[in-house]
Amino acid sequence: MKLLLLRGHNMRVPLPLPLLLLIVGVSGVHSGHSLQYYRTAVSVSGHGLPLYISVGYVDGIEITRYSSDVGREVPVAPWMKKLEDPEYWEINTQINKGSEAIAKQGVKTAMSRFNQTGGFHSYQVMYGCELRDDGSIRTYDQDGYDGKDFTALDTERGFYYPLTDQAQASVQKWNSPEARVGERKKIFLETECIDWLRKYLEYGKEELQRRVRPEVKVSDQNVNGVRKLHCQVYGFYPRDVDVNWQKNGLDVPSYEAKHVLPNSDGTYQIRVTMEVPPDDRDGYSCHVDHASLDQTLTVKWEPQSSSNMLWIVIGVPAGVIVIAAVVIIWKKLAKKTNYTATNTSD
Numbered sequence: 001m002k003l004l005l006l007r008g009h010n011m012r013v014p015l016p017l018p019l020l021l022l023i024v025g026v027s028g029v030h031s032g033h034s035l036q037y038y039r040t041a042v043s044v045s046g047h048g049l050p051l052y053i054s055v056g057y058v059d060g061i062e063i064t065r066y067s068s069d070v071g072r073e074v075p076v077a078p079w080m081k082k083l084e085d086p087e088y089w090e091i092n093t094q095i096n097k098g099s100e101a102i103a104k105q106g107v108k109t110a111m112s113r114f115n116q117t118g119g120f121h122s123y124q125v126m127y128g129c130e131l132r133d134d135g136s137i138r139t140y141d142q143d144g145y146d147g148k149d150f151t152a153l154d155t156e157r158g159f160y161y162p163l164t165d166q167a168q169a170s171v172q173k174w175n176s177p178e179a180r181v182g183e184r185k186k187i188f189l190e191t192e193c194i195d196w197l198r199k200y201l202e203y204g205k206e207e208l209q210r211r212v213r214p215e216v217k218v219s220d221q222n223v224n225g226v227r228k229l230h231c232q233v234y235g236f237y238p239r240d241v242d243v244n245w246q247k248n249g250l251d252v253p254s255y256e257a258k259h260v261l262p263n264s265d266g267t268y269q270i271r272v273t274m275e276v277p278p279d280d281r282d283g284y285s286c287h288v289d290h291a292s293l294d295q296t297l298t299v300k301w302e303p304q305s306s307s308n309m310l311w312i313v314i315g316v317p318a319g320v321i322v323i324a325a326v327v328i329i330w331k332k333l334a335k336k337t338n339y340t341a342t343n344t345s346d
Contacts (some may be wrong), residue, residue, distance in 0.1 A: 032126060035058055052100040063267070071093075125144075127185070174256075214234065214241065218300075229275075231271065231272045237266065243272045245285070246284070247284050247285075254274045255275075285299060
């Protein structure tokens with residue numbers, strides 16, 4: 001089960017896989033910015049999680065938070081705390097109160113659709129927009145129930161479609177000519193969401209629009225007779241990065257998932273691994289594309305030479321000889337000074 005850790009709480013909530021991929025998936029470098037909101041309502045309180053919580057992110061950085069136990073939207077990112085307009089925070093608090101009521105009702109509705117009368121259940125909503133440097137935009141809106149897909153918005157046509165049989169009734173209601181929920185959400189994501197993203201980027205431009213070059217380290221590892229090549233890319237910002245292995249200038253597919261992970265200093269890291277035949281030792285290199293780089297960064301993998309291996313082997317007995325010599329000298333000094341030497345094992 002894929003999980004999302006809600007910051008500020010010690011509770012892990014099941015998250016539908018497609019939602020998780022939007023958070024940590026790597027799909028190339030698009031050099032853009034994103035505004036995302038994650039809303040979670042649960043059927044019963046406890047486990048350190050409130051009945052409802054909504055968290056906003058810009059470029060993966062938490063900017064705002066609202067929870068049912070606080071009852072107000074509050075700033076999280078330092079630069080959001082500079083937004084001292086009381087009307088802004090009051091309006092967003094009221095919006096969250098309305099969303100809280102809808103989400104709590106969503107839990108009850110989903111429970112009835114699944115014929116559930118009690119226990120711990122969660123209803124999650126993820127929506128957001130992305131603004132690319134070329135001016136293009138991308139929007140999305142998905143719902144999940146108990147860690148599984150429930151509904152998703154077709155952002156091209158503006159209507160919801162069910163991802164499980166139990167969601168059929170909800171989708172029919174949302175797509176009805178009277179409700180037209182999908183059409184209204186499509187317009188919101190393409191207009192207001194993008195407008196607010198631009199405003200937040202201006203508020204936090206010193207942090208959000210900075211560029212930090214990645215550091216790259218290439219290494220190899222033998223595991224049960226299989227040679228693995230690792231390309232560790234770390235300390236970069238913004239988050240979007242493209243990392244690939246090549247052999248003699250041609251891309252080599254990596255069969256392991258590529259996950260970008262956050263660092264404590266606000267930068268990111270990623271490791272891309274591939275397997276090579278034990279006797280294949282030439283022509284491999286790691287290639288990194290990032291917004292901070294003028295051109296692709298290439299680091300070649302250099303197999304460990306036999307001379308280096310020899311020094312490692314020789315180094316062990318050499319170290320033993322040095323230790324033995326120190327013990328002998330120490331014993332001689334002890335005799336001269338009338339001290340009793342202890343057993344060397346002591």
